[in-house]
Amino acid sequence: MSDYKTISILITALGGEGGGTLMNWILECARNQKLFVQGTSVPGVAQRTGSTSYYIEICDRNFHNEKEPILSLYPKPGRVDIVIASELLEAARVLEKGYVNPDSTTLITSSSRIFTNLEKSHLADGRFDQEKILKTCKNMSKNFICLDLNTIASDHSTIVSATMFGALAGSGALPWKKNICENIFQDNIFGKNSLLGFNFAYEQVKANSKGIAANKKNIKINEENIINKINDSFSDGFANIVKIGKERCFDYQNNKYSELFLKRVQKILLVINKEDPKKVAVAENIIRRLALWMTYEDIPRVAQLKIKPDRFKKIKKEINIKSNQILLIQDIFKPGINEIAAMLPNKIGKWFIKNKKIVSYLPFIGKGMKINSLTIFGFIVLKFLSSFRYIRPISLRYKEEQRNIDIWIDNIILSLNKSISFTEGLADMPQILKGYGDTWDRGIKKYNKINDALIKNKLNNIVEKDGLILKEAILISMNDIETEKLDIFLQNNL
Numbered sequence: 001m002s003d004y005k006t007i008s009i010l011i012t013a014l015g016g017e018g019g020g021t022l023m024n025w026i027l028e029c030a031r032n033q034k035l036f037v038q039g040t041s042v043p044g045v046a047q048r049t050g051s052t053s054y055y056i057e058i059c060d061r062n063f064h065n066e067k068e069p070i071l072s073l074y075p076k077p078g079r080v081d082i083v084i085a086s087e088l089l090e091a092a093r094v095l096e097k098g099y100v101n102p103d104s105t106t107l108i109t110s111s112s113r114i115f116t117n118l119e120k121s122h123l124a125d126g127r128f129d130q131e132k133i134l135k136t137c138k139n140m141s142k143n144f145i146c147l148d149l150n151t152i153a154s155d156h157s158t159i160v161s162a163t164m165f166g167a168l169a170g171s172g173a174l175p176w177k178k179n180i181c182e183n184i185f186q187d188n189i190f191g192k193n194s195l196l197g198f199n200f201a202y203e204q205v206k207a208n209s210k211g212i213a214a215n216k217k218n219i220k221i222n223e224e225n226i227i228n229k230i231n232d233s234f235s236d237g238f239a240n241i242v243k244i245g246k247e248r249c250f251d252y253q254n255n256k257y258s259e260l261f262l263k264r265v266q267k268i269l270l271v272i273n274k275e276d277p278k279k280v281a282v283a284e285n286i287i288r289r290l291a292l293w294m295t296y297e298d299i300p301r302v303a304q305l306k307i308k309p310d311r312f313k314k315i316k317k318e319i320n321i322k323s324n325q326i327l328l329i330q331d332i333f334k335p336g337i338n339e340i341a342a343m344l345p346n347k348i349g350k351w352f353i354k355n356k357k358i359v360s361y362l363p364f365i366g367k368g369m370k371i372n373s374l375t376i377f378g379f380i381v382l383k384f385l386s387s388f389r390y391i392r393p394i395s396l397r398y399k400e401e402q403r404n405i406d407i408w409i410d411n412i413i414l415s416l417n418k419s420i421s422f423t424e425g426l427a428d429m430p431q432i433l434k435g436y437g438d439t440w441d442r443g444i445k446k447y448n449k450i451n452d453a454l455i456k457n458k459l460n461n462i463v464e465k466d467g468l469i470l471k472e473a474i475l476i477s478m479n480d481i482e483t484e485k486l487d488i489f490l491q492n493n494l
Contacts, residue, residue, distance in 0.1 A: 004036075004059050007175060010075045011054040011164075012094055013086040014114060018161030022084075023054040025165055025184045026174075032183075033176050034062045038071040060175060075099055082173050083141075085109040086149065086160045089116065092133045100141050107141035108167050110149035110160065145171055147204055155406065156197035158190070166198035170205030178202065182460070195460050196414070203413050207270040226262050233274050238284055245291030252295040253392060261294055264409060271413050278420050286412060286427045293408075293430040296401055299335065299343050300392060302436070303385035306331050306373050327374060331382070334368045339437045342397035343388045349396030404447075414459050421467025426455070428474050446477040446486060453490040469493045 009026065013019030023039050030037035036059040041052065057071040077098035083105055085091035091109035094100060100107055111134075119126045138144045149163040156162075162185075168174060169181045181198065185191040227246075231239045242265055250258040265287055272283045295301070305311065312329075321327055341352035372378040392398050408429060415423045429450070433443040450473050458466050473493075476486050 004061055004069065006060070006071065007058045007082065007173070008072075008075065008080050009056040009058070009082045009084070009168075010080045010094065010099055011056070011084050012090040013052055013054075013161070013164075014090070015052055017086050018159045019052050019054050019086065021159075022161040022164055023056060025161075025181070026056055026058075026168075028184055029174070029176055029180050030058050032180060035059055035175070036062050036068065038073075040073045042074070058175065080105055082106045082168070082171075083108070084164055084168055086164060087112060087114050088130065088133055088146075089113065089128060091137055092128070095136060095140055100137075102140050103142060105141050106143040106145070106171055106173050107137055108145045108164070108171060109137065110164070111146050112148050112150035143171070145205055147201065149201060152201050152204070153197050155410065156193055156200060158193040158197040162194035162197040163201040166201030167205050169198070170202040192457070192460070196410075199414050199460065200410055203271060203417075207413075226266050230265075230269070234280065238280070238287075241284060241287055241291075245287060245294075248291050248295050252301065253389060257294070261291065264290060264405070267409060268412065271416055279416065282416075282420060282423050282427055285424070289427055289430040290405070290409075293401070293405055293433065296397075296433070297436045297440075298392075298395075298397060299333075299339055299436070300386050300389040303382045304389060307379060307382045307386065312374070329373050330370045331373050331378075332368055332370055334437075335365065336437050337365060338441060340365070342436070343392070343395050345391060345394050346396050346399055353396075411455060411459060415462060419462045419464060419467050421464060422458075422462050422470060423467075425467050425470030425474060428471070432474060432477050442481065442483075446483060449483065449486060449490060450474065450477065453494060 011019050011022055013022070020041055023041065027037055027039050037056065039054065039056040041054045053075075055073070055075045059069065059071075063069070078101045080099045080101070081104060083091070083094050083100055085094060085108070087110055091107060094107075099105070111130075113127075113130070115127065119128065134146065137146065145167060147167065149160050149167060152163045153160045165181060169178055174181070182195060185195045185198070227239075227242070230242050242262075245265070246258045246261055249261040268283060268286055268290075272279050274280060312327075315329065316327065319327075337352060337356050341349040343349075344352060371381055373382055388395075408426070412423055412426050415426055429447065432447045432450070433440065435443070450470070454466070454470050454473055473486065473489055476489055477483075480486065
């Protein structure tokens, strides 16, 4: 009987997805830990850009002056410890071949799909049933981890092998610690992006106690369940902030947008230890900032607020208007090119900005307009402007804001377990972005400067002073309209 144990890993990916790179990372980690390891690859050209599999066996020790064991060159059905797939149908193919054992195999897969030629050439809907695949994967494996590894990779400008490595490390199945994996990545732009993707996938897997991470595309959130969980797990004040944020997003856009807010709240709370008062306090601030950021001010929002009945009631109460007096309210608008472009559909908005000279000849650009919102004409104008909120999801600024919000949340998740001080600074970043027009232009300029200098390159190696520096930079940007002081401060603290 052998005096060593082995861990067997089967990697399935498509051509060009970095499956071989992932295998080499695992081999290098094992050899750095002085473990005896062997890896083999079997390329294939069956479909799409070619399905490829890689098989690794890792011994729990080395054999310096002993006879080395003979390890298998290929996986054996029912005897694979870990299976990781870059795509959902690849996981199904491994199941079909019998490599996954319900009593011993950890199955990790991306929920994303790259359709086969058979699916794409079908005369009707030839797609495989995704729900059936997910259910089968869960039932046929001992541990099942499923998250959208391709989207995570895309969000972090890397390839799926990096996020597969992060999910694999997060599963706890590898016989070494996380930092051993992190040391594999090269110190260049691609290496840093890969490390960000690795860390995010790792945190997503760790955050979910059941091992099934939230899937951006395929898992519908249950609004009532989320709210009930928050009510049960957190204070009334905390739950009230979530409730107000949800209502604010509904008023700003629609029910779908309020669900997006709850989905983001849920994503944040997955990595929050509710027993740690510091982290709960940070989470409270994050959710407050999230609600405000998601309801950013643009022309449709301002117009919408101008004609709300509550506004007129408040004004009448404040000035104590008499029944025999007439109220006139003059709202001043001075729309610039960027403000108008921001509320238009993405491509049209970009055209507006690109052709500023032509657009500047329009009569209302950059000129102050006085609108009496209590007259029929004034109300119709404001109502028309507010109606642009219905096309907001395809507008230029909406796409930019949502992308920045998602990156901000991802950065918070990565930093939370490394430095509370740095996470507090990250939570306060959105307050730099205020208003619209010139105010917003100045804010986003400062935001990007701080993000590039103090956040992007620090996330994977945060020290305690980084949090204090980030907070100071935010304070400077809030107190100074121009960027000169901020530029000097950032230059001195790179």
